[in-house]
Amino acid sequence: MSVNDRRAGGRGGGAAGSVVVLGATGFVGRHVCEVFDAAGWRVTGVARSVHGPATPYEMTALDVVDADAERIAELLAERGASTVVNAAGAVWQATEDDMTRANADLVRRLVSATAPLPARPRLVQLGSVHEYGPVPRTGITEDTPTAPVTPYGRSKLAGARALLDAAAEGRAEGVVLRVSNVSGPGTHRASLLGMVAHHLATSAPEPLRLAPLLAHRDFVDVRDVAAAALAAARSNTTGQVFNIGGGQATSVRSLVHRLTELAGAAAEIVEAPSAGGRPPEAEWQRMDIGRARRLLGWSPRRSLDDSLRDLLAHARAAAHREPLSSALQVTPTTMAVSDHR
Template sequence: MTTRTAPDRGPGRTGGSVVVLGGTGFLGRHVCAAFAAAGADVVPFSRTARPALDNCGPARPDPLAPDTGALARLCADADIVVNAAGAVWGGTEQEMIEANTHLVDRLTRALATLPARPRLVQLGSAYEYGPTEPGAVTGEDHPPAPTTPYGRTKLAGTRAVLRAAAEQDIDAVVLRVSVACGPGAPPNSLPGIVAAHLAEGRGELRLAPLLAHRDLVDVRDVADAVVAAARAPAGQVTGTVVNIGSGRAVPVCTLVDLMISLSGRPLRIVEERTARGTRSDAPWQRLDVARARRVLGWAPRRSLEESLADFMAAAGVPPARSRPTGQPKPPGHQAGARRTDGRADGEPGQGKDGQ
């Protein structure tokens, strides 16, 4: 059985074909757009009828049925396969097991049957690491120990990919992505909730305590990293995990304050005491992205302010008009009673259609 060699790979070569599972999800749509801009023939797959982004064509039905043969057929002519599908915070634990673990296992088994194997770029999650100490910078050699169903099922998917690379000669790389933000962020994410209140001119928003620190990276930078991973020499990336993030830990209250400031609209944030379920086990998150710089030639380019401004414009929140000198800024974050079991702490919040 033969495999394609690294020089043949990537969207830059003539006739390059890219299959994107979860191609209409938050990350998947931008991945499709980035490959299309690079000249690739992009084929998105999705479980919803939502369109992909520019130049990607309509999404085809997503192959979540337990049929490795169907997966092999749809990947047979691809040069690159990107798995951006998955169930996130909106899914049940069983949905997470199916989408984040079982699908990945079927996909790697399907690729192993192909005589000419595409490169697989698997989108993992920084939540695979589990809790880390405040102030820590987490590199790829950090032992993963997630305590949530999402983190555990994503880690199981990562391990399936690494196992296939080691035992079945699959050319595959895992990008362990931090919290993505930017245009198209889901409405049930923290930025989505804040933007909805700003767009509708509501004066007050009650949230769980904004205590967490998150490594926030623009979704378009993530898509650029996927393209870079598709193009990288096999010897540098096959069978590896690569962190993709900003390399900075941002307090989520800063994210909220920045959105309010960019809008120029008054919004009082009240951190309430009511108990809610915790979605994350990671109060602190900051990734070491040195490996991405070294092996992919990639670094984040967009600032958090640019990312949020573009997101808010896409969400229908007009930017603030320039204020005369000396005019006070609108009221922003105003802490109320604080507690530690918060929900709205900067999670991506995507549903089960993809990341």
């Protein structure tokens, strides 16, 4: 059965529908498309550029960050979308204005786009643990006060509130998934784990210099995040926040050491504060995922070891496709990292 032959159905009971995934070529968006496609949904992936390997689902080129609400509504109507998963956004190498436009303004326009549609689609907004900000050493529940301290966290919270307020007023239907730190195959090279995996995969001779790895953070595999989006699409719950994470605080230093063990490489990794940089953080983070278990029937299935192993395999495959000179040029050997997302 081809993707065009799949019938779009209703939600609930695991029935397939028609889903539009924004940010479909991104790290999380690609996996979301794959999970929905495997579950029998009619998938339309939307991204600024759709050039690349062929996919078993349809892809549409549209820069949703710049598109107005009318154009987004037209696309959703054309595709008969019963669900929209917003995996678009900006974090790496982005200005505060970029983050506001991609993480907050886009959600407001998405809400406006769905409001007048005859069959209003369900919105699944992929938020972030950074919406909570620093927290004491207790589990982060959905009732934990939100007090983000970074432009990224503030912009993601503004997007979440846009959907939650609209749902409370009956102008939208959907939920916010606040996702912890994501690992697994395809992790962005600008993130800590992605950077380390790339360094190990390219066998760069220079040491990789990082800020002191003092944090304990909650990590979840990207494929488990995609499964959570599918569970949220199948649910009839609306106007709620769900924490999506691994449910435990893990030493960031231990993860970096484990990556080096799995790589079996002799690459040198040095922890040292950067001159004139921010003091090292000793952040502690653990997501309480009980609500997602109870109401969505979701819980993470992949171990951190599996996630790290697949991350490393993906990084090695990517490095193998790159010219050696290019791979070494992008290896950050002198970067001090204070944000280990």
